[in-house]
Amino acid sequence: MIVMKFGGTSVGSADRIRGLVDQVEERLLQRPVVVVSALAGVTDLLIRGAGLARDRDPQLAPLVSRLADRHQDMIRELFGPGPFRDRLLRHVADLMTELGSLYAAVSAARELTPRNLDAIAGIGERLSFEIVAAALEAGDIATRAVDARRLIVTDESFGRAVPLMDATAQRVRELLRPLASQGVVPVIPGFIGATPEGVVTTLGRGGSDWSASIIGAALPAAAIEIWSDVDGIMTLDPKVAPGATLIPAIGFEEASELARFGAKVLHPATLQPAVQAGIAVWVLNSFNPAAPGTRIDVQPEDAASEPRGIALRKEVCLVLIAPPRRSGDGFRARVFDAFARHDTPVDLLASSEAWLSLTVSDATRLPDVVAELAAVGEVQVLQRMATVTVVGRGFARRPGAGKRMLASVDNLHVLMIAGGSSAESLSLVVPVEQVEEAARRLHREFFEQEAREDPQGEPPEACAVAAWGA
Structure with missing residues (x-):
C-alpha cells in the first residue's frame, strides 16, 4: 500500500482532478490510499467567513455564495447530468446548510471559539473529498469515500489537535486495510479529525500532510507521496531565488528543520510518524508528474555536513x-x-x-x-x-x-x-x-x-x- 496526498492546488480545478485520477490509476497495483486537501483558497475563505460572522458583516452572504458556486461549478464541469452530479450537488447543498448554521451560531454569540472555528475550517475538506471520490469512481476505479472523523482520533486542542495514535491506528487498520486489500481506493479528507466523543478538530494549517503521514504509519504503507505544485523540495523558494535547485534526496531531520523554519512544502509535523515507522516520504509535482521529486528518508550516519x-x-x-x-x-x-x-x-x-x-x-x-x-x-x-x-x-x-x-x-x-x-x-x-x-x-x-x-x-x-x- 501507498498513501497519495493531494494538496489544494492539485485539486483546485476540474482539470487538476482529472490529472489526479490519471496519477492514481497509474498506481493501482500499489494499492493507493488517497488523502485530499480542500480546494486551493477555500480554507482561507471559510476562516474569513467566521470572522465576518462574528462581526455580523453583510459581506458574509456573498462569501458563502462564492464557496457554493465554486464547488457546484466544478461538479458541473466534471460530471454530466446524472446520478454523480445530482448526488454531489446535494452534498454541497447539505454542507452549505451546515456551514450557515455554524456561522449563525457565531454571529448570535458574537464570539468565535476555537471549537467553532475547527468545525468551520474543516468544511473545505469535507466538500472536496467526496468530489474526488466520485471522479475516481466515474473513471471506473473502485473507490470508497471515508470520512477522517471516523479515522483520526485527537485530543481537544482545537486548532492544533494532537492525534491519539493508538486509537487512530486501530481505526485505520479496521477501516482502510480491508478496502485496500480488496482493490478499493479509499479517499479521505485531510486536516480534520475528531475527539473520542466525535467533536470535529483540525490538525493546524497544512495539516493534510500530517493526516497522510499518520495514515501511512498506521497502515503501514510502503511509501507516502505528497503531491503539490512544485517539483520537490528546493534549496530555496524559487520565487525568492530563481537559481534555486531541486534537492533529490534529503534526510528526515533536515526536511523537518526546513518545514519547522518556514519551508511550505510540508507541514512541520508530517515526518514524525513516517520516521517512527521507517517509511520514505516523496514530494512530487502533480502538474509535472514526470519530475523525479524529492525522497525523504533515513540519512547515513556519515553523511557530510553540507548545507541542503x-x-x-x-x-x-x-x-x-x-x-x-x-x-x-x-x-x-x-x-x-x-x-x-x-x-x-x-x-x-x-x-x-x-x-x-x-x-x-x-x-x-x-x-x-x-x-x-x-x-x-x-x-x-x-x-x-x-x-x-x-x-x-x-x-x-x-x-x-x-x-x-x-x-x-x-x-x-x-x-x-x-x-x-x-x-x-x-x-x-x-x-x-x-x-x-x-x-x-x-x-x-x-x-x-x-x-x-x-x-x-x-x-x-x-x-x-x-x-x-x-
Whole structure:
C-alpha cells in the first residue's frame, strides 16, 4: 500500500482532478490510499467567513455564495447530468446548510471559539473529498469515500489537535486495510479529525500532510507521496531565488528543520510518524508528474555536513528579556514556564550578558506572556521580524558556518544568530523587509558559488548571542 496526498492546488480545478485520477490509476497495483486537501483558497475563505460572522458583516452572504458556486461549478464541469452530479450537488447543498448554521451560531454569540472555528475550517475538506471520490469512481476505479472523523482520533486542542495514535491506528487498520486489500481506493479528507466523543478538530494549517503521514504509519504503507505544485523540495523558494535547485534526496531531520523554519512544502509535523515507522516520504509535482521529486528518508550516519536548503519565515516576533540584577538560577525557568503556560512555542533562543532573546512565530497569546514576564524582568517585543535558516546535517557544528553566514549579509540588520534545537540549522533574525534579500545572499553563498574552503573562525556556538544596534 501507498498513501497519495493531494494538496489544494492539485485539486483546485476540474482539470487538476482529472490529472489526479490519471496519477492514481497509474498506481493501482500499489494499492493507493488517497488523502485530499480542500480546494486551493477555500480554507482561507471559510476562516474569513467566521470572522465576518462574528462581526455580523453583510459581506458574509456573498462569501458563502462564492464557496457554493465554486464547488457546484466544478461538479458541473466534471460530471454530466446524472446520478454523480445530482448526488454531489446535494452534498454541497447539505454542507452549505451546515456551514450557515455554524456561522449563525457565531454571529448570535458574537464570539468565535476555537471549537467553532475547527468545525468551520474543516468544511473545505469535507466538500472536496467526496468530489474526488466520485471522479475516481466515474473513471471506473473502485473507490470508497471515508470520512477522517471516523479515522483520526485527537485530543481537544482545537486548532492544533494532537492525534491519539493508538486509537487512530486501530481505526485505520479496521477501516482502510480491508478496502485496500480488496482493490478499493479509499479517499479521505485531510486536516480534520475528531475527539473520542466525535467533536470535529483540525490538525493546524497544512495539516493534510500530517493526516497522510499518520495514515501511512498506521497502515503501514510502503511509501507516502505528497503531491503539490512544485517539483520537490528546493534549496530555496524559487520565487525568492530563481537559481534555486531541486534537492533529490534529503534526510528526515533536515526536511523537518526546513518545514519547522518556514519551508511550505510540508507541514512541520508530517515526518514524525513516517520516521517512527521507517517509511520514505516523496514530494512530487502533480502538474509535472514526470519530475523525479524529492525522497525523504533515513540519512547515513556519515553523511557530510553540507548545507541542503534555506527556509524563511516572515512575521516573527523577537522577545527580549533583561533579568534583574539578582535574578538567581530560576530566571530562565520562570521565563520558559510563562511561555508554556500560555501555549506559545519558542522557535529560537539566544543569550548575552544583558538579554535573553527568543523568537515566536505564533503571537496569538504573546500579550499574556509579556504581562506575566513583566514581573520577571524588563521585556521588549520587536514585531515585523523574520528568520532565515540554513539547514544541513550537522551544519550548526561546522567551524566557521556562523561567520560565513554573517559575512554574506554584512550590511543587513541582523538582530540575532542562533542554532535550532538540533545541530541541523543556524538562523538569522532580520527585519521582515530584509529577509528575502538575506535569503538570496545566503543562497548565493552556499549554493550558487564554486565549492571552496570555508573561512576559519569560531564555531557557531560562540556566535549564538544577540547583537543589537540601530
